Amino acid sequence: MIMLVAAAAAGVWFVNGGGLGAVGSPYANSVGVLDMTGDADYVWVTEGLSFISAPSRMEPGTHTVALEVLVDDLIHNVVIEGFNGERPVLQARNPGRYLNELTLEAGTYVYWCDVGGHRQAGMHGTISVAGS
Numbered sequence: 001m002i003m004l005v006a007a008a009a010a011g012v013w014f015v016n017g018g019g020l021g022a023v024g025s026p027y028a029n030s031v032g033v034l035d036m037t038g039d040a041d042y043v044w045v046t047e048g049l050s051f052i053s054a055p056s057r058m059e060p061g062t063h064t065v066a067l068e069v070l071v072d073d074l075i076h077n078v079v080i081e082g083f084n085g086e087r088p089v090l091q092a093r094n095p096g097r098y099l100n101e102l103t104l105e106a107g108t109y110v111y112w113c114d115v116g117g118h119r120q121a122g123m124h125g126t127i128s129v130a131g132s
Contacts, residue, residue: 040066
């Protein structure tokens with residue numbers, strides 16, 4: 001199950017495992033709450049066409065996760081296989097840190113950036129979710 005808080009120019013909406021609904025282009029808005037100083041349990045950091053830092057292990061349960069875009073004006077996101085209809089759980093259009101809540105059970109998950117060509121450029125990985 002995923003709990004997602006998303007902010008866009010039109011307002012704020014909540015998604016509980018069911019996708020984003022009618023939100024126009026999948027890259028038109030950021031998915032997450034922009035918070036330049038917010039604490040996150042796990043962070044994906046992008047620069048250019050790569051995740052320069054990303055979690056490889058997580059504890060099961062609900063966590064605050066973040067996508068941080070450092071310097072570029074590219075759109076990036078994080079899609080996790082089998083969650084949210086394989087729509088982004090985090091997405092950023094501009095530099096900044098975008099936060100959301102994510103709930104994962106134990107297992108191994110594949111994640112990627114699904115912006116055209118980004119996964120093929122190397123923006124993908126796996127996360128092992130297991131207790132300590």
